[in-house]
Amino acid sequence: MTPSLKALLVILALLLPTLLIGLGSRPVYKIQEVRIAETAREMIASGNWDMPHYNGELRLQKPPLPYWLTAASYEIGGIDETTTRLPAVLFSLLTAMLLFTWVQRETGIKAAANTALVLTASYIGIRYGRSGEADAILLFFISAACLIGYQVFLHGGNKGLQTLFGLALGLGFLSKGPAALAIPLLTLLGYGWMEKRLGAFKQCFSLTGIVLLLVTAFGWYAWLVWKRPDAVHYFVTKQVDETFVSGTHAKPAWWYPPHILEFFAPWGFLLIPAGWAAYRSRETSSLPAHVKFAWIWLAVVFVLLTATINKQMQYALLFAPPLAVILGYYLTSTHGRFAGVNQGLFYLFTAIAAMGVGYILVKAGISAALWLLLPLLPLLLHRVLRTDISAPVLFVAGIAAMTYLYSDEQLSKEPRKVAAQTVLTAAGNAAPLYQSAPGDGALSFYAHRVIPPVKNEALQTLVQKTGTVWLITHVAPTVPGSMVDVVAEADELKLCRLQHKP
16 A cells, blocks of 8 residues: 555545535524525426526526536535535535645645645634535635646646546636636736746647636626526626625725634644744745745735635635635644644643543543544554654644534534424415515525515515415514514524414
């Protein structure tokens, strides 16, 4: 067995349980996940994969690839929480393997293993690696485009690489939009400028690659413009306004730097000494080419996200690949004072981990032993196979994964997260059943049918027409000429029966 295969087996011994344990136990309730899950469910129900619908209404704000992949997962394994999240698991693993292969070729197995572990065993990596959202899919195609471009810069272009480059850019755009084009292209331009090799940028493209990029990225949109030009103009204009102008999640320009330390726990704090070490290395020009490339990649993401008025946690996932490469190399190459800093941080983390394990033992009792297997089994396999992986890094990754999964299991039991299922159980076959606008796709997802959103001002007409209307809402409405009874409640959700007064 080759050393790289041994290392991959140890990494997968940690990553597969981390991404798969309890994958279906957490309800679908977060809005970004709900939108993809319900849109994909409606594709399966209607058979219409061309025009995405959410809660029965046209949804064109986002590209369709995540809907299609989730719908394909439903076709294979049925519609539930697990199959909603399987595409993200798959693409997270693919990104980890992609970076492992790249870094191994550049600086060896130890740095490659560190990179894969930092990428997937951080808070944000686990969070979005097991969530039915589009971000893990986008991240893979951005990473693929960046790494293919890097290979072209090093070894020159050929038809195969140029075709793959265009395909990666196009599928990335079809995953979540312009970031998939901007990040790889600006990173490659920045690297070419720094290395005084801007001419190599042209070698990334061929006629076949460009055609493939245009077809995959814009073919679906061209079809939409032909079929529904009015709807496309409205939704695209609205999305551009929300992202770059008005912003539904507007944050100050400095929002990302402090949150990077939090989102990429337990590794985030290492970015400070890693940055200082990289700065010091300029005097000796000892920084490997792929790490320089990663720093430019990180800088491009930072500038783009800072310039965007909308700032959210899932956008910060775009920092993950370059940050993992930088820290993977830093953890492998440090010596002297920097090694002392790492050792001090490791001891601090170990002390915190010991307290965390003690808490879990007190809270969970004997069953906590099962949670402890998550970090211990990869370490045991590492010892048996005698791999080149850093045992301290593997230990930190295992404890981080165990802590996240334990917390996730506890938090998934919160009433607000199961409110949709509880209310729908109480509703049974009640009809006609509506929900207050703008609506929650989780209700339609768990009802296995569209529950149409309705505005309060339309309720009076509906009650007069049918005599009785059922409504899921947060606040019981006042409807002239109707009796309103709250039949069931779950957290903030209420199931109301509206009856026409005789």
